[in-house]
Amino acid sequence: MKLAVVVQRYGADLNGGAELHSRYVAEHLARHAEVEVLTTCATDYITWRNELKPGFEQVNGIPVRRFPVSRERDADDFGRRSTQVFEEPHSIAAELAWLRSEGPTSPSLIHHLRRHGDTYDYCIFFSYRYYHAYHGIRVARRRALLVPTAERDPALGLRIFGENFRGVRALMYNSYEERALINAVSNNETVPGVVVGVGSEVPARPEPQRFRQATGIEGPVLIYVGRIDENKGCRELFDYFERYASRSPGLTLVLIGNPVMPVPTHPGIRPLGYVTDREKFDAMAAADLLIMPSPYESLSMVTLEAWALGRPVLANGRCDVLCGQCIRSNAGLYYKSYEEFAETLHTIVSNSALRAALGVNGRAYFDTHYTWPVIERKYLDMLDRLDREAPGQENRPEPLPGWLGRRRRDLLPGRQVVERLPAGPAPSAGGSQYSSDS
Amino acid sequence: MAEFNIQADSVDVTRIMEQIRQRIREKRGTDYTEQQIRELATVKVERFLDPRHVRSDLVEHYRQLEPPAALEPISNKRAGRAPGPAPEPVEFDSHTIYMSSRGPMGKLIRLIRKLLNPILRLFFNPDPVVLALARQGEINAWMLQILQQESDLAERVTKQFERAGAKFVAREELDALNFEVLNNLVVEMTRLSLDMKNHRMLVESVAGRLDFDERRARALESVVQRRSPVSPAVADGEVDESTSSTGSGRTRRRRRRSRRRPQTAETQGTGTDNAEAAGTVTQSEATEPVPSPGTATPPGDTAAPAVEPSPADLQQTPSPDAPDPDSAPAPASVSAGEPAPAPVPSIQGPSDVPSPAAAPATERVPPAAPKRDVGPDEQ
Numbered sequence: 001m002k003l004a005v006v007v008q009r010y011g012a013d014l015n016g017g018a019e020l021h022s023r024y025v026a027e028h029l030a031r032h033a034e035v036e037v038l039t040t041c042a043t044d045y046i047t048w049r050n051e052l053k054p055g056f057e058q059v060n061g062i063p064v065r066r067f068p069v070s071r072e073r074d075a076d077d078f079g080r081r082s083t084q085v086f087e088e089p090h091s092i093a094a095e096l097a098w099l100r101s102e103g104p105t106s107p108s109l110i111h112h113l114r115r116h117g118d119t120y121d122y123c124i125f126f127s128y129r130y131y132h133a134y135h136g137i138r139v140a141r142r143r144a145l146l147v148p149t150a151e152r153d154p155a156l157g158l159r160i161f162g163e164n165f166r167g168v169r170a171l172m173y174n175s176y177e178e179r180a181l182i183n184a185v186s187n188n189e190t191v192p193g194v195v196v197g198v199g200s201e202v203p204a205r206p207e208p209q210r211f212r213q214a215t216g217i218e219g220p221v222l223i224y225v226g227r228i229d230e231n232k233g234c235r236e237l238f239d240y241f242e243r244y245a246s247r248s249p250g251l252t253l254v255l256i257g258n259p260v261m262p263v264p265t266h267p268g269i270r271p272l273g274y275v276t277d278r279e280k281f282d283a284m285a286a287a288d289l290l291i292m293p294s295p296y297e298s299l300s301m302v303t304l305e306a307w308a309l310g311r312p313v314l315a316n317g318r319c320d321v322l323c324g325q326c327i328r329s330n331a332g333l334y335y336k337s338y339e340e341f342a343e344t345l346h347t348i349v350s351n352s353a354l355r356a357a358l359g360v361n362g363r364a365y366f367d368t369h370y371t372w373p374v375i376e377r378k379y380l381d382m383l384d385r386l387d388r389e390a391p392g393q394e395n396r397p398e399p400l401p402g403w404l405g406r407r408r409r410d411l412l413p414g415r416q417v418v419e420r421l422p423a424g425p426a427p428s429a430g431g432s433q434y435s436s437d438s
Numbered sequence: 439m440a441e442f443n444i445q446a447d448s449v450d451v452t453r454i455m456e457q458i459r460q461r462i463r464e465k466r467g468t469d470y471t472e473q474q475i476r477e478l479a480t481v482k483v484e485r486f487l488d489p490r491h492v493r494s495d496l497v498e499h500y501r502q503l504e505p506p507a508a509l510e511p512i513s514n515k516r517a518g519r520a521p522g523p524a525p526e527p528v529e530f531d532s533h534t535i536y537m538s539s540r541g542p543m544g545k546l547i548r549l550i551r552k553l554l555n556p557i558l559r560l561f562f563n564p565d566p567v568v569l570a571l572a573r574q575g576e577i578n579a580w581m582l583q584i585l586q587q588e589s590d591l592a593e594r595v596t597k598q599f600e601r602a603g604a605k606f607v608a609r610e611e612l613d614a615l616n617f618e619v620l621n622n623l624v625v626e627m628t629r630l631s632l633d634m635k636n637h638r639m640l641v642e643s644v645a646g647r648l649d650f651d652e653r654r655a656r657a658l659e660s661v662v663q664r665r666s667p668v669s670p671a672v673a674d675g676e677v678d679e680s681t682s683s684t685g686s687g688r689t690r691r692r693r694r695r696s697r698r699r700p701q702t703a704e705t706q707g708t709g710t711d712n713a714e715a716a717g718t719v720t721q722s723e724a725t726e727p728v729p730s731p732g733t734a735t736p737p738g739d740t741a742a743p744a745v746e747p748s749p750a751d752l753q754q755t756p757s758p759d760a761p762d763p764d765s766a767p768a769p770a771s772v773s774a775g776e777p778a779p780a781p782v783p784s785i786q787g788p789s790d791v792p793s794p795a796a797a798p799a800t801e802r803v804p805p806a807a808p809k810r811d812v813g814p815d816e817q
Contacts, residue, residue, distance in 0.1 A: 330451045333458070339465075343458045357449040 001033040001383065004120040006113070008104050008130045010039035010066075011052070012059050017301065018149045021198045022126045025147070026062050028199070028376050033383075036120070037064040038112065040104045040132070047072050048104040067109035077101050086154040086414045093406040095160045105131050114139045122383060124172075128164060129155045137164045144168045145382070147196075150178050151296045152320065157417025162186035163398045170382050172196045174299040176328075176426035177320040184421045194382055197299055199372040202308040203278070208286030211279065217270060220349050221252050222314075223287035225280060225302045226294070228259035228271070233293030233316055238264050240341045247342075251349060254287065256280055285309050288355060289348050295319050304370050307331050307362030312348055312355055314341075324425030331362030527582060530575040532568050 007022040014020065026035050037059070041050040048069045057064050081098040084090055109132055117123065117140040125133040128148040137144045146168045150156055165171070165186035171193040173179040183189050212218070222241070228234050241253050245268045255263065255271040256279075263271045275283070284290060290306035292315045297303075300322060303313050313332030315322035317340070326332035333348060335341040348355055368374070400406060536551040538544030558564065 327451055330449050333451060333455060339462045340458065343462055344455075347454070347458060354449065354454075358451075361449055 001121045002119065003029060003033050003035045004038050004113075004123040005029075005035060005126070006038045006109075006123055006132055006136050007126040008040060008132055009042055009045060010037050010059065010064055011043060014043065016045065017298070018127045018147075020301070021147070021149065021299075022124075023060070023062075024198055024200075025124070025375075025379070027060055028372050029379060030062055032376065032380055033121075035062055037062055038109060038123075039064060039066055040106045040109065041066045041068050042104050046075075054108075065112070067106045067112065069104045069106050070108075071103075071105055073103045074101065085158060085411075088413055089409050090411050090413070091407050091409045092159060092401060092411065094409075095158045095411070096406070098158075099131055099134055099160065102129070103131055110135045110139055117143065122169070122386070125168075128161055134160065134164060137168055141167050142169070145170045145172060145386075147172045147174075148178065148182060149174060149298045150182055151298050152181060152418060152421070152423075153296060154414035154418055156181060156185055156421075157412070157414035159411050162188075166191060167398060169386050170194075172379070172382065174198070175321045175324065177324050178298055180426045181421055185417065192382065192385065194378055196375055196378045197304070197370055198301060199370050199375045200301055200305045200308060200366075202305055203281050206278075206281040206285035206309065208282055211282040211286040214279075215254075215270065215272070215283075217252050217254065217286075219250050219252060221254055221283075221287040222289060222291050222345070222349075223254045223256065223283055224291050224293070225256045225284065225305075227257050228255055228261060228263060230261050231294075231296070233295055234261060237291060237293040238266075238269070240338050241269065242266055243338060244342050244345060248346065251345075253291075254283055256283060281305070281309065284311060287311060289314055289345075292316060292319075292322055294322075297321050300325075303332075304366055307359075308366040308370070310359035310363045312358035312362060314344055314348060320423060320425050327425055329361055329365035331358050331365055333358075524582065524585075527579045528575055530568070530571045532565075532572070534571075535564060535568060 005022055005026040007019060009016065009019045010023065011019070012023070014023075022037075026037055029035050040048070041052040041054050042048040043051045049072050050068050052066055054066045054068045057066070078098075078101045081094070081101045085095050085098045113123070113136050120140075120143060122143045122145055123136065123140045124145045124147060125136055126147045126149060127133055128146060128150060133146065137146065144167075146164065148165070148171060155161070162185060165182050166188045168191065171179075171182070171188070171191055173182070173193055173195045174197050176195055179193060179195060224234070224237065226232055237253075241251075242264065245251060245266065249268065251268060253269045255269065256273075256275055258274050259271060263269060272279075272283070284306055289312045290303065292300055292303050292313055294300070295316050295318045297319050298321060300315075303315065303322065303325065306313050307329065313322075313326065315326055315332055315334045317323045317334035317336040322332075323334045326334050333344040335344050348358070401408075536548045536555075538547040538551075540547060
């Protein structure tokens with residue numbers, strides 16, 4: 001079996017969520033099939049500038065074929081078109097123009113799929129919202145699997161993506177909340193789908209004392225891992241933590257990740273910047289709990305890593321995925337206001353028995369659902385299922401409207417569409433329409 | 439394929455979150471949002487506590503509205519250019535152009551003009567001119583009539599507007615008065631509302647105190663009943679004046695309480711076990727209260743004497759040094775119209791064990807004072 005993993009960026013040193021996800025999947029599926037990665041020459045997701053050479057190379061033993069990006073992203077144009085399709089009634093032509101503006105526009109990659117797509121048994125596309133996934137799925141529909149990595153953002157409400165959600169052979173979801181969103185926006189319940197997620201490489205024996213000795217941090221530790229960004233909820237986190245620390249001093253907030261916003265100067269806040277994986281896992285093992293303040297997450301691998309290390313999680317309850325994960329795992333609490341933040345944080349920090357119980361649940365949850373054998377098995381089962389399906393059962397392609405139809409301004413703003421979608425954590429497995437893998 | 443639910447027996451995140459939210463609600467008192475709490479915090483409670491400072495902004499709101507412009511009197515006289523009298527209309531017909539104002543010569547001139555008329559017609563036809571001028575004269579007369587009618591109508595409309603303007607002026611003054619009345623009503627309603635709340639609290643306070651006193655009285659009575667054996671004299675229906683005096687404090691309380699309650703036949707029957715005692719009470723109602731002598735009235739008995747002892751009664755209560763209770767007049771004889779002794783308490787305890795509070799009073803009262811004043815209720 002030959003598989004193509006199609007992703008917008010790819011590299012051993014790229015730590016973006018979907019990119020890392022795709023690399024992990026490619027490397028693990030390579031144990032069971034012949035895997036080739038199709039990607040662009042870009043490494044910067046802001047500009048999509050061609051920084052790597054086009055052509056063929058190996059990354060961690062995986063063959064990677066790179067295609068150049070035909071044009072970099074124009075930030076002004078992209079912002080203008082985003083406003084048009086997210087906030088105003090618009091047309092399909094406007095959505096397609098927005099997609100071209102977003103990038104990474106790589107016609108050669110699409111051309112390769114059109115010419116040589118038959119050489120792959122299946123093509124696994126990552127991130128529904130980019131140029132490569134939209135046009136790649138349209139030319140390789142009969143063998144396309146999609147890992148949407150969708151969040152509750154206005155792009156999900158664009159009309160053009162609904163056809164792809166309905167047209168692929170299968171969808172590999174990250175969470176039940178993601179599946180509920182996509183089902184609601186595209187009515188694709190008939191398309192085979194499974195909630196998979198992604199595994200993580202967690203060291204068996206991290207050394208928390210090494211972290212404490214290196215940093216000199218004593219007492220209870222609250223840790224955040226990820227880009228320090230306002231979009232990740234860090235401003236709210238700093239505000240809440242400072243208010244909490246003014247009443248209950250002694251707690252240290254450790255920040256791991258590159259800051260893209262100013263970190264407040266506070267004796268209880270310790271930004272450590274970018275650290276190695278070993279240092280990261282040592283710090284997570286030394287922490288009493290992980291805080292995940294982001295309101296938009298499709299999975300949060302860091303959360304899974306914390307659970308793998310037996311650490312409870314305090315998550316932003318406004319993120320449906322994190323809230324649902326906490327409820328399903330019984331391994332974390334969540335907050336939606338400062339009062340809840342303070343109470344939940346105090347509950348976890350002050351109650352060691354609860355902390356230990358949440359950690360045990362987290363580890364069990366990770367072992368049950370997010371170890372790599374489980375993830376690989378879900379992928380292989382889905383591929384076997386597709387192999388067994390009779391030919392011709394794939395969904396028929398939905399052609400775009402004609403020239404005039406594409407320019408009819410009758411589409412609702414993307415944000416308005418998303419706001420109408422069901423919200424909140426998806427019902428637990430076994431009790432809802434989303435409970436079983438279809 | 440494995441499902442995404444782990445049933446942890448010891449930890450249920452949903453329940454923990456419910457408990458945490460419950461704790462937050464208890465701390466807040468109710469589940470307000472932060473915005474609501476801020477709004478509540480900005481409300482000045484003092485405004486509602488002192489009704490004198492309560493002033494509705496309704497009046498200011500009305501006053502800030504743009505008042506209608508004052509009505510200007512309507513006049514048909516333009517300033518500085520009063521039109522003069524209307525000119526007289528000129529009648530014009532086919533003979534007018536030949537007429538002359540020179541008297542007798544005028545007739546000759548008119549005749550000559552008529553004779554020369556054919557010559558005139560050689561130069562132009564005067565008939566259309568005559569016709570137009572005649573028609574114009576008619577039109578002028580007609581317009582004058584219309585103008586006169588319109589003028590009358592305008593005059594009537596002006597008068598109506600002047601009356602409406604006067605009404606508007608009166609209405610504005612009335613509106614100001616209405617606004618003041620409205621404001622005063624708001625203030626008064628607020629004040630009444632606060633007064634009502636205050637009175638409600640006072641009533642509740644008084645009711646609470648009354649309830650406390652009643653429970654205290656019952657407790658004291660029950661204590662005394664438990665400690666004191668039944669006095670034989672009281673048990674035989676005889677009244678011990680010294681006993682009544684020693685238990686004066688409790689007696690007074692019981693009588694006050696009993697006065698508040700209407701005496702029904704049922705309660706009277708409850709208080710008097712035998713017919714004689716009942717009859718005694720009935721006869722003494724018009725004169726003075728006489729307790730049922732032979733019964734130990736239970737706490738809260740409503741058959742206690744309905745007359746509150748006057749201060750003189752209390753002062754003239756016989757002391758323990760008074761004559762033997764057996765020699766005291768029987769209640770029946772007292773009710774015959776003579777001044778009665780102080781009311782006898784229904785309870786038995788104080789006859790044997792005078793209360794410390796009652797002892798000094800008995801020392802102040804001279805022993806030989808059998809006759810007492812009649813209280814105002816007994817007159």
